[in-house]
Amino acid sequence: MEQSPVFFIQGAGYSYKGASVSAIESVNLSVTSGEWVALLGTNGSGKSTLAKMMNALLPPMRGVCFAMGMDTSAPELAASIRQNVALVFQNPDDQIVASIVEEDVAFGPENLGLPSEAIRARVERALQLTGLSEMRRRGSYSLSGGQKQRLALAGALAMEPKALILDESTSMLDPEGRASFLNCLRELNTRGITIIQITHRMEEVVHASRVVIMEAGKVAWDGSPDSFWEEKCAEFGFDTPQELELLRSLRAGGFVPAGTKPVVNDLLEALCL
Amino acid sequence: MSIEAVDIKYVYNAGTSAAVTALDGISIEAGRGEWVSIVGHTGSGKSTLAQHLNLLLTPFSGFVSIDGVRAAPGSREARAARRKVGLVFQYPESQFFAETVREEIAFAPSNWGVAGDALDACVTEAASWAGLSPAALDANPFSLSGGERRRVAIASVLSARPDYLVLDEPTAGLDASGVRGLTATLRELCSNGMAVIHVTHDMETALSMSDRITVLERGVLAVSGIPERVAEYLSQRPVKGLVMPPSVRFAQGLREKGVSLPLVSRVDGIIEVLEEARSRRKR
Amino acid sequence: MKLSNGFSIGQFVPGESFVHSLDPRCKITALFILLAIPFAAEKPLDFIPAVFCLYVISAASHIRFTKLLRSGRPVLFLIAFTAALNLFWTPGHEVARLGPLRITSEGVTLAFCMSLRIYCLVMMAAALMVTTSPMDFAGGAERLMSPMAVVKFPVSEIAMMMTIALRFIPTLFEESERIMKAQISRGADFESGGLVKRARAYIPILAPLFIQVFTRADCLATAMESRCYVPGAQRTKLNPLIWTSRDTAAMACVVASVVCSLVWNRYIYRLAALLCQGSLF
Incomplete structure (x- = not known):
């Protein structure tokens, strides 16, 4: 039996009030469980609008958008869609609601009306997954940027979602904060959570199992990371990460065998002089 | 002619239990036409140092001298000296208040008393430096795209015609083409005699663009010098929160395998060295 | 820091x-x-x-x-x-x-x-x-x-407003400080001139601050909605008050x-x- 898709989007379109062009023209996209999709595109290509549509924050004006088999344009399904599909935004300061770490994580489950013990269990789990257990009683304001963004992630995880959408969630972090955030995501993905990651940073695409490029409100390209690096990275004007540049040159010179990953340690290990 | 910060010490919340030493004995210098990078993790004090260069903060000890003039922050002379130093804050779009791009760019020079045709000249010049089209001048800054807004923000600092330009993470949040465009603009300003002081946590850009690099770690100087030396030092003694670019890490790994090469090399340079090593081994 | x-x-x-x-x-x-x-x-x-x-x-x-x-x-x-x-x-x-x-x-x-x-x-x-x-x-x-x-x-809404206001006071405080510094570095002068001139000098600080407050409020509202917040709906508590x-x-x-x-x-x-x-x- 074929697995039902986590997201099923067909001909979906959306235009903001008063805007002359559609934010999303017509998007076709189907994502299955456990995938890690890197969603790329220039500023204004409609990525964020798509993210909000997938979270039932914006209903599609044309076409259809289903999340976990639920129609995102049905208001009565919005609550269960948002429980299953959590969204993390760019700026953690815009999504942290409470002054105390654990109370912010609890915000989502509290909205669901769960009993206190159930909320407590979810909060503990989310804090543990994001490595914030030690800081549960800290003021959310006193955290570093990377910790704040992990707190925002913990708040999303406390909903125990099946899918996570990350809208440029790493763009305000420094390399260390980004690395710890990506480690969390990798762990979550291995536990079967589907990840849709909107990003500008090519080195983050390395973790993805699939690449989708948006352009002017449409899906312009959809394929595997390998073929993205081979064919599309330069064509769409994205920066080539240095690791990939290294891999290409090493492959061309016959220094590493085919199938080596663009990761420094792998390259060094595979190197044959 | 140069800007110089000497032995700066700065403490936040001094005298309270929450006192934090943000900078402890930091010195930095940048001459006109130089590109100097201040690199560090979040909380290393790099933004605090940038604000000292613009005389926005009074150091506990040490001083800042601009073209040989030492002005106490808060004084009238400091206001005059500040004109020579442009400071682009992180996410500078958040300081916009005007209804048109033109007004926004004209803010700085008109504060310094420039008016009339001279003001127009300042605005047009700054806009073209920052790569804004003349048509964009009459737009509402909030109607522009992220990359264009950043350009407006930089133009609104360049319009005062500073000799020293301090930028705090100027490429944060921009897409690839935005980053490329901005870096090219800064390169050009630099070769036209402006000093660029680039505050960043991105080691890759710092190593490839700078004449000199200063690395801060929790408010203390970790290392300072030309990119090659700094890379050598950091490869032996890493700084928490800073990640060396892949080419450097790769070159480092090659050294451990017995291939000697400079740490700061372009990819084609690395390949050349490898080819040489291979042919030597075959022989 | x-x-x-x-x-x-x-x-x-x-x-x-x-x-x-x-x-x-x-x-x-x-x-x-x-x-x-x-x-x-x-x-x-x-x-x-x-x-x-x-x-x-x-x-x-x-x-x-x-x-x-x-x-x-x-x-x-x-x-x-x-x-x-x-x-x-x-x-x-x-x-x-x-x-x-x-x-x-x-x-x-x-x-x-x-x-x-x-x-x-x-x-x-x-x-x-x-x-x-x-x-x-x-x-x-x-x-x-x-x-x-x-x-x-609207008791629960007012309590939520209090919670959020308390959470945002330090953020807005920091933000206004940053905007103020940014405008000073662009030559803004709050010290000279008469009362009217000084009052006018604060426009470049207040205008961006208001814009930010509203953008933030908008973002926060979206974030809260995506975390299943429905104004007025029955909520439970992580730490319920126990007498x-x-x-x-x-x-x-x-x-x-x-x-x-x-x-x-x-x-x-x-x-x-x-x-x-x-x-x-």
């Missing part, structure tokens, strides 16, 4: 004391009941129970009494003003003259009592704020106001001390008179 880190509202000091551990509902109610003590006091000696109460509160909450005393400092001006008003404008038996102003013995008593009354009020309120985290306070206030929901008063036997005991003590102080007020002057007579003979 930021200047605003030292910034706190209500000066809440975390602690493990008896008062800290009380339910916020208990503390808020207790405050209102205890206020009866200074307000029922009409003569100087009537304030002895109030001072005694404050001393007990300070011991039970591990706040030094001197610190509690200092909390009245910001309202000293108000106290002085009220005292002066009462001192000079109370009719009665004249004891002194200051130019055209008459000072009466009734005025002296009233000024003294009024000042002490305000001071006690401030100290009691301070004891509440120092021992109750803003979040607990919001939660407690929400529950105490909950009967008003019957008359369609323990401690709270009942504390409440009983509070009521008892109010009764005692009322008794004290009624008999202290008679007792004092008796003692005076006794010593005379």
Whole structure:
């Protein structure tokens, strides 16, 4: 039996009030469980609008958008869609609601009306997954940027979602904060959570199992990371990460065998002089 | 002619239990036409140092001298000296208040008393430096795209015609083409005699663009010098929160395998060295 | 690392004391009941129970009494003003003259009592704020106001607003500081010129701040919606307020001390008179 898709989007379109062009023209996209999709595109290509549509924050004006088999344009399904599909935004300061770490994580489950013990269990789990257990009683304001963004992630995880959408969630972090955030995501993905990651940073695409490029409100390209690096990275004007540049040159010179990953340690290990 | 910060010490919340030493004995210098990078993790004090260069903060000890003039922050002379130093804050779009791009760019020079045709000249010049089209001048800054807004923000600092330009993470949040465009603009300003002081946590850009690099770690100087030396030092003694670019890490790994090469090399340079090593081994 | 880190509202000091551990509902109610003590006091000696109460509160909450005393400092001006008003404008038996102003013995008593009354009020309120985290306070206030929901008063929304406001105070504080610095570095001048010029100089700070507040509010609303927040819907709590036997005991003590102080007020002057007579003979 074929697995039902986590997201099923067909001909979906959306235009903001008063805007002359559609934010999303017509998007076709189907994502299955456990995938890690890197969603790329220039500023204004409609990525964020798509993210909000997938979270039932914006209903599609044309076409259809289903999340976990639920129609995102049905208001009565919005609550269960948002429980299953959590969204993390760019700026953690815009999504942290409470002054105390654990109370912010609890915000989502509290909205669901769960009993206190159930909320407590979810909060503990989310804090543990994001490595914030030690800081549960800290003021959310006193955290570093990377910790704040992990707190925002913990708040999303406390909903125990099946899918996570990350809208440029790493763009305000420094390399260390980004690395710890990506480690969390990798762990979550291995536990079967589907990840849709909107990003500008090519080195983050390395973790993805699939690449989708948006352009002017449409899906312009959809394929595997390998073929993205081979064919599309330069064509769409994205920066080539240095690791990939290294891999290409090493492959061309016959220094590493085919199938080596663009990761420094792998390259060094595979190197044959 | 140069800007110089000497032995700066700065403490936040001094005298309270929450006192934090943000900078402890930091010195930095940048001459006109130089590109100097201040690199560090979040909380290393790099933004605090940038604000000292613009005389926005009074150091506990040490001083800042601009073209040989030492002005106490808060004084009238400091206001005059500040004109020579442009400071682009992180996410500078958040300081916009005007209804048109033109007004926004004209803010700085008109504060310094420039008016009339001279003001127009300042605005047009700054806009073209920052790569804004003349048509964009009459737009509402909030109607522009992220990359264009950043350009407006930089133009609104360049319009005062500073000799020293301090930028705090100027490429944060921009897409690839935005980053490329901005870096090219800064390169050009630099070769036209402006000093660029680039505050960043991105080691890759710092190593490839700078004449000199200063690395801060929790408010203390970790290392300072030309990119090659700094890379050598950091490869032996890493700084928490800073990640060396892949080419450097790769070159480092090659050294451990017995291939000697400079740490700061372009990819084609690395390949050349490898080819040489291979042919030597075959022989 | 930021200047605003030292910034706190209500000066809440975390602690493990008896008062800290009380339910916020208990503390808020207790405050209102205890206020009866200074307000029922009409003569100087009537304030002895109030001072005694404050001393007990300070011991039970591990706040030094001197610190509690200092909390009245910001309202000293108000106290002085009220005292002066009462001192000079109370009719009665004249004891002194200051130019055209008459000072009466009734005025002296009233000024003294009024000042002490305000001071006690401030100290009691301070004891509440120092021992109750803003979040607990919001939660407690929400529950105490909950009967008003019957008359369609948006209690939970108001409590949520309080929570968010408290959370955003440091953020906005930091933001305004940043914008101010950015405009100063672009040559903005807040120090020279007349009043109008100076007021105008603040536009480049206020305009971006407002824009940011609204963008943030918009982003936050979206984020809250995506986390299943529905205004007015029934919410549960991670840390529900639990009324323990401690709270009942504390409440009983509070009521008892109010009764005692009322008794004290009624008999202290008679007792004092008796003692005076006794010593005379």
